[in-house]
Amino acid sequence: MTAPLLAVKGLTRRFGGVTALEDVSFEVAAGENLAIIGPNGAGKTTLFNVVTGFLAPSAGTVRYRGRSINGLPPSRIAAAGLIRTFQNLVVFGEMTVLENVMVGCHRWTGTGMLANALALPAARREDGEVAAAARAVLALVGLAGEAQAAARHLPVGRQRLLEIARALAARPDVLLLDEPAAGLTAEETRHLVRVIGRLRDEGMTFLVIEHNMDVVMEAADRVVVLDYGKKIAEGRPAEVQRDARVIAAYLGDDADAAAAAGERPGGARRPQVPARGDAPAST
Amino acid sequence: MADCPAATGVSRDLAGLAVLAAGLAIVPAVAPSAYVMALLNIVGLYTIVTVGLILLGTSGQVSLGQAAFYGVGAYGSALLARDLGWSPWLAMPGAVVLVVATAYAVGLPALRLADVFFVLATLGVGIIVNVLMIQLDPLTGGASGLRDIPPLAIGGRPLTTDREYFYVIWTVALAALVVARNLTTRRTGRALRAILGSEIGAAALGIDVPRYRMRVFVLSAAYAGAAGALYAHYVRFISPSPFALYASLFFLIMAVVGGLTNIWGGLFGAAAVTALDQIVRAQMPRLFPRIGGEYQTAIYGIVLILIMIFFPSGIARGGIDLRRLLRGDAAGPATDRPAAADVVSGGSRKRAFGRRPRVRSEEEAWASPLTETSRRPQVPARGDAPASPPVGTTTENPHA
Amino acid sequence: MLALFPQLLLTGLTIGSIYALVAVGFVIIYNITGILNFAQGEFPMIGAMLCAALLAAHVPLAPAAAGAIVAACLLGALVERLAIEPAFGSHPLTLVIITFGVSMAFRGLALLVWGADPYALPEFTPGAPLAVLTGVLGRQAMWAIGLSVVVVIALFGFFARTLPGAAARACADNPFASRLVGVSPRRMALLAFTVAAGVGAIGGIVIAPITGATYDMGLGLGLKAFVAAVIGGLTNAPAAVLGGYIVGTIESLVTGYLAPGYGSAITFALLLIVLSLQREGLWQTVRRRQV
Numbered sequence: 001m002t003a004p005l006l007a008v009k010g011l012t013r014r015f016g017g018v019t020a021l022e023d024v025s026f027e028v029a030a031g032e033n034l035a036i037i038g039p040n041g042a043g044k045t046t047l048f049n050v051v052t053g054f055l056a057p058s059a060g061t062v063r064y065r066g067r068s069i070n071g072l073p074p075s076r077i078a079a080a081g082l083i084r085t086f087q088n089l090v091v092f093g094e095m096t097v098l099e100n101v102m103v104g105c106h107r108w109t110g111t112g113m114l115a116n117a118l119a120l121p122a123a124r125r126e127d128g129e130v131a132a133a134a135r136a137v138l139a140l141v142g143l144a145g146e147a148q149a150a151a152r153h154l155p156v157g158r159q160r161l162l163e164i165a166r167a168l169a170a171r172p173d174v175l176l177l178d179e180p181a182a183g184l185t186a187e188e189t190r191h192l193v194r195v196i197g198r199l200r201d202e203g204m205t206f207l208v209i210e211h212n213m214d215v216v217m218e219a220a221d222r223v224v225v226l227d228y229g230k231k232i233a234e235g236r237p238a239e240v241q242r243d244a245r246v247i248a249a250y251l252g253d254d255a256d257a258a259a260a261a262g263e264r265p266g267g268a269r270r271p272q273v274p275a276r277g278d279a280p281a282s283t
Numbered sequence: 284m285a286d287c288p289a290a291t292g293v294s295r296d297l298a299g300l301a302v303l304a305a306g307l308a309i310v311p312a313v314a315p316s317a318y319v320m321a322l323l324n325i326v327g328l329y330t331i332v333t334v335g336l337i338l339l340g341t342s343g344q345v346s347l348g349q350a351a352f353y354g355v356g357a358y359g360s361a362l363l364a365r366d367l368g369w370s371p372w373l374a375m376p377g378a379v380v381l382v383v384a385t386a387y388a389v390g391l392p393a394l395r396l397a398d399v400f401f402v403l404a405t406l407g408v409g410i411i412v413n414v415l416m417i418q419l420d421p422l423t424g425g426a427s428g429l430r431d432i433p434p435l436a437i438g439g440r441p442l443t444t445d446r447e448y449f450y451v452i453w454t455v456a457l458a459a460l461v462v463a464r465n466l467t468t469r470r471t472g473r474a475l476r477a478i479l480g481s482e483i484g485a486a487a488l489g490i491d492v493p494r495y496r497m498r499v500f501v502l503s504a505a506y507a508g509a510a511g512a513l514y515a516h517y518v519r520f521i522s523p524s525p526f527a528l529y530a531s532l533f534f535l536i537m538a539v540v541g542g543l544t545n546i547w548g549g550l551f552g553a554a555a556v557t558a559l560d561q562i563v564r565a566q567m568p569r570l571f572p573r574i575g576g577e578y579q580t581a582i583y584g585i586v587l588i589l590i591m592i593f594f595p596s597g598i599a600r601g602g603i604d605l606r607r608l609l610r611g612d613a614a615g616p617a618t619d620r621p622a623a624a625d626v627v628s629g630g631s632r633k634r635a636f637g638r639r640p641r642v643r644s645e646e647e648a649w650a651s652p653l654t655e656t657s658r659r660p661q662v663p664a665r666g667d668a669p670a671s672p673p674v675g676t677t678t679e680n681p682h683a
Numbered sequence: 684m685l686a687l688f689p690q691l692l693l694t695g696l697t698i699g700s701i702y703a704l705v706a707v708g709f710v711i712i713y714n715i716t717g718i719l720n721f722a723q724g725e726f727p728m729i730g731a732m733l734c735a736a737l738l739a740a741h742v743p744l745a746p747a748a749a750g751a752i753v754a755a756c757l758l759g760a761l762v763e764r765l766a767i768e769p770a771f772g773s774h775p776l777t778l779v780i781i782t783f784g785v786s787m788a789f790r791g792l793a794l795l796v797w798g799a800d801p802y803a804l805p806e807f808t809p810g811a812p813l814a815v816l817t818g819v820l821g822r823q824a825m826w827a828i829g830l831s832v833v834v835v836i837a838l839f840g841f842f843a844r845t846l847p848g849a850a851a852r853a854c855a856d857n858p859f860a861s862r863l864v865g866v867s868p869r870r871m872a873l874l875a876f877t878v879a880a881g882v883g884a885i886g887g888i889v890i891a892p893i894t895g896a897t898y899d900m901g902l903g904l905g906l907k908a909f910v911a912a913v914i915g916g917l918t919n920a921p922a923a924v925l926g927g928y929i930v931g932t933i934e935s936l937v938t939g940y941l942a943p944g945y946g947s948a949i950t951f952a953l954l955l956i957v958l959s960l961q962r963e964g965l966w967q968t969v970r971r972r973q974v
Contacts, residue, residue: 052487079489086487092480095473103477107489109470113498116471117462127469170488345776392959398776399719400958403909407951410906414948528902532783539780581791587784591777592769 005030011060020046022229033206035220042226044209052084053077079107081173085163093152101134104169141165156183174205181212311446320445326557327452328510331459334549335506336538338463342499343479347531348409352504354526355382356511361432371435375512382508386501416523428522435516464546690818691939697824699931700831704886705908706923708879714855715875718778722785724905730755730884731896735802752884759880763873793898801895823892910954
């Protein structure tokens with residue numbers, strides 16, 4: 001059995017009195033597309049933050065290619081090949097679309113400050129390669145026409161694509177997408193699924209947080225379901241979709257279904273609205 | 284390579300550089316007086332400091348302590364040359380090394396602070412260094428300063444005229460401009476601007492944000508220190524007063540006038556503010572005979588306010604924006620204003636009036652994009668797109 | 684050596700009272716608008732200079748002081764309307780730079796109007812000073828300390844008990860929500876600057892008989908008040924007052940025991956230490972928030 005590319009074991013994260021993640025474990029094999037789903041506030045983004053180094057785990061380990069990456073700074077983890085996007089976009093607004101994507105190439109280029117300061121030929125050559133690579137990625141995702149536009153002038157849907165393009169430009173080993181389809185039209189979503197599919201065929205490994213079930217069903221190989229920070233289900237999309245605990249988590253309490261799944265016998269009513277008003281914002 | 288985005292910018296800058304160098308070469312021949320030469324020399328020195336400050340600005344940082352580094356460079360080189368007998372050509376780099384060490388020491392704690400508090404830390408450092416200049420009397424000569432600083436010499440012959448120093452100073456200034464300009468392009472330039480745009484986004488792409496910020500900070504200090512060292516050997520007498528807080532504000536004004544992210548603006552800013560200063564000094568005594576002291580601070584204060592309100596990206600840039608406006612292109616300065624405050628707005632949506640900056644930058648830097656879909660309604664800073672996608676709109680029934 | 688201590692302490696408390704008042708104004712503005720107002724130190728200067736000018740025009744002390752305070756409040760409002768309001772929505776750093784500009788403008792204008800010479804103000808109640816241990820506390824110093832305490836209590840009452848005060852607190856806590864209930868952050872900003880200017884002016888008028896009034900006293904006051912506010916945690920007015928006294932005392936002790944010039948340096952070294960050690964000042968560590 002080949003070793004997994006990314007292995008999360010017993011991952012826990014607490015914020016003061018709140019446990020955002022509790023004992024979460026799963027593995028991602030090379031070339032796999034793993035989807036993370038769950039109601040709002042389940043801890044999905046926190047999971048990403050811990051895996052990519054923006055937050056330190058309270059307990060548990062994250063292993064990438066067999067080696068622990070706990071506690072490493074996010075730039076180190078990204079430089080190792082784990083590239084993520086953000087749910088609240090962080091495009092570089094003042095730079096053009098092309099420049100944004102060129103920044104993505106940072107991790108596999110090597111011009112240091114000194115070489116850059118002296119405008120050495122190697123630096124200039126590399127810059128040309130970076131520009132070409134960036135254009136190729138823009139063509140792949142369909143943003144080639146807006147290459148010279150300022151990033152902040154793009155509508156949100158296109159900005160999302162830009163962020164994905166930028167992540168792609170980094171030639172990641174694992175691409176972690178945080179709600180890539182949020183804010184996209186149906187057409188854009190289909191396009192996104194096509195792009196992800198093409199990349200999958202080329203062997204890219206994905207870890208995707210998604211609410212949009214179309215994307216999950218079509219693109220994911222396996223699904224992990226989080227609720228209140230715990231993993232409550234894992235398996236193929238079709239299996240997870242039918243899992244009673246998952247249904248209960250999303251749809252609120254059907255007392256029978258909950259009892260059948262062994263959750264909270266005689267359990268309390270769960271709010272129907274997925275957004276959780278009392279939990280802290282960063283869960 | 285032809286369509287490489289840097290290419291057109293490079294050829295434009297090279298052309299500008301050539302014109303500048305040619306112009307500078309003939310200035311000494313056509314300059315009307317020694318006074319003008321001296322003025323141009325000062326502009327050259329200020330250009331070096333301002334360019335360093337602007338370089339710092341491209342990564343989104345502002346320092347109000349450049350006068351401290353300017354002063355350490357000046358005192359360092361003066362003491363090495365005068366008291367230790369070093370040749371000024373060795374003393375100046377030596378002083379820069381000293382400044383670099385100081386900047387590292389200051390940067391280590393200071394760079395962990397969020398924007399505004401970082402600025403204030405640099406302010407504090409500036410004041411502390413200035414006080415030390417006055418208090419460490421045996422070393423620095425105290426408030427009366429240091430005299431008899433050796434001049435620069437080439438081939439054994441000391442440089443004595445403003446004309447001779449003109450060439451030295453402006454050679455260094457040109458080199459400083461070129462290096463700074465190079466650093467704002469290609470990989471390093473993009474990394475710095477990415478840090479300005481979003482530190483989190485930059486880190487998520489593998490950019491070592493703390494390392495870049497430290498290096499740029501130290502470099503900007505080195506620029507100021509080099510200028511200070513040159514200054515010491517040029518005027519041959521230094522005292523603590525040119526290195527006080529107002530000098531740092533002065534440098535900031537020059538950077539702001541030139542455009543906090545526009546390297547060539549360093550030259551424009553230094554020249555414009557120095558010119559303004561000269562005019563004010565000449566005209567004010569006529570209008571207000573009673574005054575002594577630094578009355579021009581009132582003018583600079585108002586200038587600073589006006590620029591930060593109307594041209595936060597600098598007057599030089601503001602001019603370019605107006606041209607685009609007249610051509611009917613993308614919005615000019617007024618509409619761009621919330622986004623055009625190049626200093627730090629970048630891609631961030633921080634606003635005063637209710638948004639409290641945290642002291643430690645880890646809090647601030649990692650705060651917003653790491654939260655899940657925000658339930659807090661966000662007032663869109665930019666007209667078009669909503670800040671965060673609507674909650675749960677695409678959640679579908681898992682049954683389907 | 685130790686005999687000096689009580690006097691230095693008293694001097695420190697006296698000067699600390701004005702730092703406290705300026706720091707309170709600082710914190711008020713920061714809490715309500717998120718702006719660090721480095722022109723804060725100019726309001727004491729304006730208050731003192733205007734009062735001196737009115738006295739020179741043979742206006743009695745009380746109306747002169749009152750007039751100066753009112754005028755300072757108006758100037759504070761003017762600053763907010765002319766310099767802060769147009770930059771509404773800018774990054775806080777832009778606004779900080781603007782406040783530096785305002786500080787410079789006031790300083791320069793004061794120089795133009797009143798010249799560089801110091802002005803003397805008479806004590807409120809001339810009389811013999813009070814002997815305390817081996818030190819001496821002047822009457823004006825008692826006024827300074829007493830007034831600072833009274834002003835802080837009055838401000839507390841205003842913010843806690845009155846409707847505008849509650850509106851201001853709401854705005855400080857959550858400007859978006861307060862807008863929803865009809866509180867205008869812009870109007871609250873105007874209120875903040877007006878109040879802060881008045882408080883600062885009071886401080887200037889009460890301390891000027893002791894230290895004199897000059898056109899350039901503002902910058903140092905503003906910076907030290909900032910240090911005081913940071914020590915107090917920037918969001919906590921009573922702590923800022925305490926911070927003011929701490930800064931004043933440390934400065935006085937350093938000036939007395941070391942060389943006079945080191946006062947500013949030590950104050951700012953203190954600032955740097957506090958900034959690097961604490962997230963939110965000495966007091967907030969005790970009440971660290973969840974999440």
